[in-house]
Amino acid sequence: MKKSLLVLSGVLAISAALTGCGSKSEDKPAETSGGAATSSTKAPVTIKVQGWYTEAQGNWNKTVEAYTATHPNVKVVYESMSEKGDSQEGMKKLDLLAASGEQMDVVMYSSASDFAQRVGAGILEPLDEYLKKDNIVVKDEYKLDPVVNGKYYALPGKMIEWFVLLNKDKLDAAKLPVPTEWTWNDYAEYAKKMTSGEGAAKQYGSYFHNWKDYALLGLNNNMENPYLVKSDGTENIDNPQVRFSLNLRNQLENVDKTSVPYAEVVSQKMAYRDVFYAGKTAMLATGNWMVGELSQNAKFNTVFAPYPKYDAKDTNGLTEVGADFMGVAANSKNKQAAYDFVKWYTTEGIQTQGLFFSGWKKADINKNVDAILASGKPDQVKFIDKTSLLATLKVNKATKLVVPPTYALQQEKEYLTQVELYLTGKQDLDKTIATAKTKIEDIRKSNAK
Structure with missing residues (x-):
């Protein structure tokens, strides 16, 4: 516990510096509110999804509605950690939440280095048992492989x-x-x-x-x-x-x-x-x-x-290449429900959201572009050259993450x-x-x- 808190204090200090220029969990899922042994949440629960995007940047209302339509026993609440949609401000506030013991369920980090730092602080729950139960091999399912010391603490959200x-x-x-x-x-x-x-x-x-x-x-x-x-x-x-x-x-x-x-x-x-x-x-x-x-x-x-x-x-x-790294908070009381949302969002959800490009291998790039443009404003979308956009996206080749x-x-x-x-x-x-x-x-x- 002392070690985790010391690491977290270091995270807070670095987060504050970058803006100016939980204890560590066990490796297996907790059994509270349905562990890895259950495929769905037993009783109605509320989970919080915490990131830095504003509603305009993230289209979260539509995304949450799409999820709850097929998961009626789960209430999803999106909380933005930044009024301006600033990722570094968001990281700082997420760290403060973790230090204060506030409710955290689904959390997002904007870079591999931000993500790695929070893994070291014990903020994120290992997902290996959940993934094993669902027969998910991350490197086969996703374009990115965010493994840390042989374990998975997040799945890739939008692919950058x-x-x-x-x-x-x-x-x-x-x-x-x-x-x-x-x-x-x-x-x-x-x-x-x-x-x-x-x-x-x-x-x-x-x-x-x-x-x-x-x-x-x-x-x-x-x-x-x-x-x-x-x-x-x-x-x-x-x-x-x-x-x-x-x-x-x-x-x-x-x-x-x-x-x-x-x-x-x-x-x-x-x-x-x-x-x-x-x-x-x-x-x-x-x-x-x-x-x-x-x-x-x-x-x-x-x-x-x-x-x-x-x-x-x-x-x-x-x-x-980069990604939003979406994981489950180690102190979440509804880890199964949080994991279920992470799994959905990083596969089907991003396409429903209609703003970002997916890191899921089964996503169709043409449909992804069409969904993003369809979510836009006609007077603005007309300025986007779809031909050069698709040509560029299709020639892109990602470096190793x-x-x-x-x-x-x-x-x-x-x-x-x-x-x-x-x-x-x-x-x-x-x-x-x-x-x-x-x-x-x-x-x-x-x-x-």
């Missing part, structure tokens, strides 16, 4: 693959074709040709946010090791792909001045969606969750291109601190790589004791 959004009007004005296969060097040339104006009226060709994904651009399409550390926690940044990534950002932001400068992104607390919607940038490398958001908010013709390649010889469409060590958030924070010093001109690239490498290794060694 990356691509590039392009403002078609700016593309046409620059007389550029819609890319169907390109490199980061090609991306840089596009950025130059679509940058115009000066001062406050300047419109940039490119925008990179302050997430770690944008500090690993060339590494994100490395098939085996697309993350800043390997699965054993050892550093993965002292290599050409990371050096290329940081140099590319520095070139575009500080030399070519064709991408929004990092200092502005941070000081003005820019929201990447708003930057794109406002026409401040012509291109935005982002995840496929933006299709659902565009269907509600698009203001101009938008086309899609595959994620750029590090090397021209690389596989076209190779992209980093790396579920990092439980202390990976600490390593990300140290890495991004060094990246910021580099992009703001306070240290050179060699020192950035060397210092980040040392700090990442120090964290691994201290956690190995």
